[in-house]
Amino acid sequence: MKRKRNILDLFRTRGCLVLFLLVILVIGTIITGTIMYQMSIQKKTFSKNFHLEINSISVDDNMCAYSQMAHFPNGSVDFRGFNNYTGYPNGCYVVPNIIHIIKFNEFEFTFIQMICIASILTNHNPRLLILHTNMEFKGKYWEAIQRLPGFDKVRVQYLAKPRSIFGLSLNGKYGIWHSSDVARLRLIHTYGGIYLDNDVYVVQSLDRYRRFEFALEWNYHMNLGNQILIGHRDARVIPLWLDTYKEYNASLWYYNGGVLPTKAVLEHKPELIHRVRDKFGTDTQMIFYLYLNNDTSWQWQEYDVIHLFIRYQGFEFNESSVFRYPHTVIKDMILRFLPDYMFPTSEELRRINNR
Ligand SMILES: *[C@@H]1O[C@H](CO)[C@@H](O)[C@H](O)[C@H]1NC(C)=O
Ligand SMILES: *[C@@H]1O[C@H](CO)[C@@H](O)[C@H](O)[C@H]1NC(C)=O
Ligand SMILES: *[C@@H]1O[C@H](CO)[C@@H](O)[C@H](O)[C@H]1NC(C)=O
Numbered sequence: 397m398k399r400k401r402n403i404l405d406l407f408r409t410r411g412c413l414v415l416f417l418l419v420i421l422v423i424g425t426i427i428t429g430t431i432m433y434q435m436s437i438q439k440k441t442f443s444k445n446f447h448l449e450i451n452s453i454s455v456d457d458n459m460c461a462y463s464q465m466a467h468f469p470n471g472s473v474d475f476r477g478f479n480n481y482t483g484y485p486n487g488c489y490v491v492p493n494i495i496h497i498i499k500f501n502e503f504e505f506t507f508i509q510m511i512c513i514a515s516i517l518t519n520h521n522p523r524l525l526i527l528h529t530n531m532e533f534k535g536k537y538w539e540a541i542q543r544l545p546g547f548d549k550v551r552v553q554y555l556a557k558p559r560s561i562f563g564l565s566l567n568g569k570y571g572i573w574h575s576s577d578v579a580r581l582r583l584i585h586t587y588g589g590i591y592l593d594n595d596v597y598v599v600q601s602l603d604r605y606r607r608f609e610f611a612l613e614w615n616y617h618m619n620l621g622n623q624i625l626i627g628h629r630d631a632r633v634i635p636l637w638l639d640t641y642k643e644y645n646a647s648l649w650y651y652n653g654g655v656l657p658t659k660a661v662l663e664h665k666p667e668l669i670h671r672v673r674d675k676f677g678t679d680t681q682m683i684f685y686l687y688l689n690n691d692t693s694w695q696w697q698e699y700d701v702i703h704l705f706i707r708y709q710g711f712e713f714n715e716s717s718v719f720r721y722p723h724t725v726i727k728d729m730i731l732r733f734l735p736d737y738m739f740p741t742s743e744e745l746r747r748i749n750n751r
């Protein structure tokens with residue numbers, strides 16, 4: 397009782413009341429500021445014309461006309477009986493020429509990510525390259541990306557990191573990876589297009605795969621590779637794959653990303669996909685061919701894309717260290733896309749090589 401009265405007494409004195417109000421004001425300002433900052437990221441990165449732009453992309457560029465495809469009464473494409481080997485007889489495209497990249501919880505790009513984006517813009521030449529993110533990008537390589545030829549095709553789009561699927565939390569130790577696994581399927585389900593991991597290097601145009609309901613690499617005796625996914629938004633495999641998350645296992649890195657959908661979906665219904673073999677470089681043997689093998693006659697140009705497995709090798713690549721790296725395929729690949737404005741001067745090169 398006594399203590400309570402003391403506190404009340406304190407508040408009755410004017411100085412303390414003013415202090416109390418000030419504290420409330422400061423806390424309020426911080427909370428409001430944080431909320432407004434979050435909202436400003438969303439507003440800035442959300443282009444109003446985005447959906448218009450996406451719809452306009454679907455009507456040109458050798459895309460199949462509405463009348464060339466079968467539809468359900470609700471307007472979805474009916475892919476039953478679709479030929480996973482030839483696509484539609486006239487070879488028209490069903491997948492819009494949009495590249496989707498996901499970048500959750502990282503506001504900076506790495507040197508290699510910049511090189512990969514350069515390879516996409518030049519070697520694939522998309523109508524749009526959408527960077528889906530919950531961050532506001534900054535940093536040296538983001539500046540460099542904005543000067544790449546073809547940057548006018550790049551859009552930054554706000555995307556919240558999925559927190560759960562079928563009520564199961566995606567915040568475990570692999571949460572950042574698993575939420576991207578889920579988000580990439582949902583993005584194709586929403587827009588259609590081509591999903592690429594951050595460290596996927598495009599060697600040549602992926603247009604030939606745009607004829608198919610859904611294309612991915614699934615090599616012999618292996619699980620599917622989910623680093624490169626090409627699909628129509630009504631592709632039948634997507635809901636079946638998402639359904640396997642009812643048996644989500646948060647403690648296994650690649651269970652729902654590749655192991656379970658291979659076993660539970662593809663092995664039973666291989667007709668749902670166009671099966672790509674040894675063209676997307678999703679096999680871990682890439683690590684040997686790219687980084688360790690100094691036989692540079694390896695025919696990397698025969699791949700359409702190559703997943704660089706950048707996290708599995710120890711070297712930090714950048715615009716100066718790449719010149720010190722042994723002569724390997726990765727070095728050739730990087731130097732093809734090192735922008736002029738990042739190239740070291742001859743003086744700097746001499747210093748790098750003398751180190
Ligand atoms: C449209 O109908 C088909 C067939 O019933 C169904 O599989 C599909 O999920 C429906 N699409 C949408 C967007 O509701
Ligand atoms: C996930 O996989 C591990 C290892 O196989 C197993 O011990 C665990 O029970 C699984 N968890 C769930 C939720 O299935
Ligand atoms: C097409 O589907 C069949 C099953 O109907 C499957 O055996 C074959 O591998 C698929 N072809 C391609 C190119 O994906």
Ligand SMILES: *[C@@H]1O[C@H](CO)[C@@H](O)[C@H](O)[C@H]1NC(C)=O
Binds near residue numbers: 688
């Ligand atoms: C290839 O690399 C190994 C070590 O990585 C080195 O010992 C060897 O000399 C290299 N060969 C050539 C031809 O550069």
Ligand SMILES: *[C@@H]1O[C@H](CO)[C@@H](O)[C@H](O)[C@H]1NC(C)=O
Binds near residue numbers: 711713714717
């Ligand atoms: C490039 O990477 C090397 C390590 O490989 C590092 O020591 C150096 O500071 C980096 N330089 C730049 C410009 O980031």
